[in-house]
Amino acid sequence: MRDGNVSSEKMEEGILFPKDIKKTKQRVEIFRILSESSRPMSAAEIYQCLMNRMDGTSFAISTVYRGLAVFEEKGYVTKSTLMGSETCCYEWNQGRHRHYAVCLKCHKFVPLESCPFEHAKIHGLGKDFTITGHKLELYGFCRECGGKIPETE
Known part of the structure; x- marks a missing residue:
């Protein structure tokens, strides 16, 4: 997780882009898309947003994956894998x-x-383990999906 002490470069609209990442048009837009989003997004969703924002510019989805990998490596992005899915x-x-x-x-x-x-205190760990972080995702079915297990075909 970033601590806010990282040097940033101010862009034209007042958005701060991290100085420790090579600035490309695609990375700037990926940065904007993610920093403006209120929820996690898949690479395909980010790619679609990028295509809409950069009309006329052609690039492959691998560009998005490479950009995300750089942001993740530097600690600006958190990556989660959905249970039972790739x-x-x-x-x-x-x-x-x-x-x-x-x-x-x-x-x-x-x-x-x-x-x-x-x-909360985690019971059973004693002094043999120091917790440095955690991740929690709950899985189920939202109200729109009826809160029911989907039928198998």
Whole structure:
């Protein structure tokens, strides 16, 4: 997670782009898309947004994956893999962590209001283990999907 002490370069619209990342048109737009999003996004969703924003510019989805890998390596992006799927979602680190309930049918992310581990003590670890972080995703079915297990074909 980024701590806010990283040097940034101010862009034309007042958005700060990290100085420790090579600036390309695609990376700037990926940065904007993720920093403006209120939820995690898949690379395909980011690619579609990028295509809409950069009409006339052609590039491959691999450009998005490479950009996301750079942002993740530098700690600006958190990558999550959906349970039972190969789909990964990416979220901009904003100095705080978030947890989600994820619909197994439509893959909608519903943010939890707070972290259930924020003030909890983990019993059974004793002094043999130091916790440095955690990740929690709850899986089920959203209201729009009927809260039911989908029928198998």
